[in-house]
Amino acid sequence: MSDNSVAAVSWSAVLVKTGVQAVVELVVADADTALAWGSGDVAVLATPRLVALCEEATCRAVADRLGPGETTVGLHVEFTHLAPTRVGSLVRAEATLDRAEGARLVFTVSATDACGLVGAGKVTRVVVDRAKFLGKAR
DSSP, rough: GGGGGGGGGEETTEEEETOOEEEEEOOGGGGBBBHHTTTSSSSSSSSHHHHHHHHHHHHHHHGGGGGGGEEEEEEEEEEEOSSSBBBTTTTEEEEEEEETTTTTEEEEEEEEETTEEEEEEEEEEEEEHHHHHTTTOO
C-alpha cells in the first residue's frame, strides 16, 4: 500500500493512518481457559480471553500515535471463534486499522495458532480524552 493511498484522520494533532498494525502473542495457560474464565467447561482458550488478546493488539496498533491524555476505549466487537486451542499452545493475534471515522477506529482482527486460523472479526474503538472519560464513569 503506497503512502498516497492511505487515508488518515486527525484529532488533537494526532495522525492515525489506516493500515497500522500490531501483533501480540500468548502462550495459553490454565488461567486463559474457558474453565477459568467461566465461559465454558473445557480446558481450551476461552473466547473472551481470545477477544481480549485481539483488543490488546488494537490498542498497541495506535498507542504511540495518540496525543497526551488520549486513549482508546472499546465500542463494538464482532468476532467468530473458529477453533479450540490447547493449554501450552502459542496464539498470535493481529490487528489492522481498516478505517478511521472521526474518533472511531475500525480494526480487522485475526488470531492464529500452529494449526491455522483460530478466530477473526472486527473491533471498533473510540479515541477519548482519558480524564473526561473517567469523569463519566459510574
